[in-house]
Amino acid sequence: MSTNLTAADRALPRLHGYWRSSAAWRVRIALNLKGVEWSATPVHLVRGGGEQRQPAFLRLNPQGLVPALEIDGLVLTQSLAIIEYLEETRPAPALLPPDPAGRARVRSLAQLVASDIHPLNNLRVLQQLEGRFGLDAAQRRDWYCHWVEEGLRALEKRIAAAPETGRFCHGDAPGLADCCLVPQLYNARRYGCSLEGLPELLRIEAACAVLPAFTAAAADAQADAVAGA
Numbered sequence: 001m002s003t004n005l006t007a008a009d010r011a012l013p014r015l016h017g018y019w020r021s022s023a024a025w026r027v028r029i030a031l032n033l034k035g036v037e038w039s040a041t042p043v044h045l046v047r048g049g050g051e052q053r054q055p056a057f058l059r060l061n062p063q064g065l066v067p068a069l070e071i072d073g074l075v076l077t078q079s080l081a082i083i084e085y086l087e088e089t090r091p092a093p094a095l096l097p098p099d100p101a102g103r104a105r106v107r108s109l110a111q112l113v114a115s116d117i118h119p120l121n122n123l124r125v126l127q128q129l130e131g132r133f134g135l136d137a138a139q140r141r142d143w144y145c146h147w148v149e150e151g152l153r154a155l156e157k158r159i160a161a162a163p164e165t166g167r168f169c170h171g172d173a174p175g176l177a178d179c180c181l182v183p184q185l186y187n188a189r190r191y192g193c194s195l196e197g198l199p200e201l202l203r204i205e206a207a208c209a210v211l212p213a214f215t216a217a218a219a220d221a222q223a224d225a226v227a228g229a
């Protein structure tokens with residue numbers, strides 16, 4: 001890390017996110033696992049058409065998506081890139097295994113969730129399906145659960161079949177893949193998707209749920225969480 005940081009740079013890392021955003025949630029878990037103190041700036045994704053689409057946030061991330069993390073004088077976006085940055089600048093505890101094969105496996109599990117399941121079900125996609133193509137709430141839910149269930153079934157097969165799986169997705173310490181799994185399961189439940197036939201994923205979720213880094217990162221534990229929403 002640079003030694004020429006200004007006072008502002010040395011301020012607490014600031015995570016611009018939303019309590020129920022699974023991408024922001026991944027970063028919250030990673031920050032907590034690494035023991036990085038951080039502060040939250042909520043970006044309400046729905047109110048007034050979405051604060052992520054307002055100029056103030058677009059200046060941080062022209063893509064109009066959370067999370068954005070201000071850290072070390074930088075503004076970082078894309079949850080997996082942010083977590084990789086944390087891994088490189090704050091290596092302990094490691095969220096990726098030491099061996100290339102292990103790292104490829106963990107990144108592959110993480111991307112199964114973050115690159116293949118999540119983008120199909122993002123808010124802006126659901127809003128297009130509803131507003132432009134006229135899907136009703138039941139059809140939108142069908143779409144959502146189709147991709148979640150298909151993706152999680154594949155993830156379950158990969159986790160169940162692999163000797164590298166331990167108490168967590170890879171070995172006995174939580175890592176990048178677990179950061180992605182936990183929020184995705186929450187959102188699957190939120191939309192009433194089936195979690196049948198996913199014993200390994202649910203076992204790992206339960207192992208994560210007892211860790212303070214995960215409980216503090218949970219959607220409902222965030223200051224901007226809306227009870228019963």
Ligand SMILES: N[C@@H](CCC(=O)N[C@@H](CS)C(=O)NCC(=O)O)C(=O)O
Nearest residue numbers: 021022023065066078079122123124
């Ligand atoms: N690939 C991005 C995805 C970010 C993303 O899709 N964030 C969602 C919340 S989970 C968002 O900001 N959605 C706002 C919208 O769709 O308008 C990442 O991993 O950070």
